[in-house]
Every structure is written in structure tokens, then in C-alpha cells.
Amino acid sequence: MKKAKITTEKDNLHPQNKHRLGYDFEELIQCCHELNDFVFINTYNTQTIDFSNPEAVKLLNKALLISEYDIQNWDIPNHYLCPAIPGRADYIHYIADLLTESNNGILPKGENIQGLDIGIGANCIYPIIGNTVTVGVLWVPIVMK
Numbered sequence: 001m002k003k004a005k006i007t008t009e010k011d012n013l014h015p016q017n018k019h020r021l022g023y024d025f026e027e028l029i030q031c032c033h034e035l036n037d038f039v040f041i042n043t044y045n046t047q048t049i050d051f052s053n054p055e056a057v058k059l060l061n062k063a064l065l066i067s068e069y070d071i072q073n074w075d076i077p078n079h080y081l082c083p084a085i086p087g088r089a090d091y092i093h094y095i096a097d098l099l100t101e102s103n104n105g106i107l108p109k110g111e112n113i114q115g116l117d118i119g120i121g122a123n124c125i126y127p128i129i130g131n132t133v134t135v136g137v138l139w140v141p142i143v144m145k
Contacts, residue, residue, distance in 0.1 A: 022046075
């Protein structure tokens with residue numbers, strides 16, 4: 001597959017968000033080979049997936065979690081909503097900014113800093129990302145029944 005270049009930075013994402021420069025699909029396919037069947041070159045000469053295809057989105061997120069967060073065994077049941085990893089990572093970075101601002105400009109780290117995810121859903125994405133990015137927040141999932 002021809003590798004298309006990313007031409008614009010996603011400046012609407014947090015400056016520390018790993019996904020600001022888009023997706024390196026060649027790398028992501030190496031992490032999750034099934035993703036290859038869903039990647040194509042669009043009319044803007046950019047590699048992408050069909051974001052209306054739930055299987056493609058799920059495989060993209062699986063590849064991102066493997067590649068960027070070293071999460072090897074993530075999955076969600078079929079027909080459940082699949083979170084957008086870049087947007088969820090953004091929330092984590094902005095929480096870190098708030099923690100830093102309320103701590104004299106120093107990001108507090110360690111298990112004394114805790115996040116609470118109420119209504120965690122089928123994917124547990126905030127605790128997964130929150131515990132793997134260099135935010136230092138211990139996330140405690142609360143499942144609502």
C-alpha cells in the first residue's frame with residue numbers, strides 16, 4: 001500500500017497528545033494486522049479508514065492501544081460503542097493540566113492522586129489510558145448497574 005503523508009497537525013488536540021500528527025497506519029498495521037483490510041487512500045491522498053464501520057474503528061483503537069500505550073489484550077463486545085482513543089487521551093491530559101495548576105505548577109504523581117470513572121462502560125478506556133500516560137493518576141473504575 002502506498003504510504004500517504006500527513007500534511008496537517010491536529011492542533012485541536014492537547015499539545016501532549018500522541019495523536020496530534022494523525023495515524024501512522026503502517027506502524028499500526030504492524031501492531032494489528034487485521035487493520036490492514038480496512039485502510040485505504042482517500043481523495044485527499046491520505047491513509048484512513050471508514051469511520052462509519054464499527055469493525056474498522058475497533059481495530060484502529062486496538063492498534064492504537066498496542067502501539068502507543070502497550071495494552072496488548074484490549075477488546076470490547078460486538079455492538080458496544082467504541083471510544084475514540086485520541087479524544088479520550090485529550091481528557092486525561094486536560095485533567096493533568098488541572099492537577100498541575102492546582103499544585104503550584106507541578107504535576108502530582110503517584111497512587112495518592114486518583115481518578116474516578118463512573119459508568120465505565122464496556123471498554124474501561126479512561127482507566128486504561130489514565131494509568132499508562134505520564135499523568136500519574138491512579139484510576140478507579142466504578143461500574144454502574
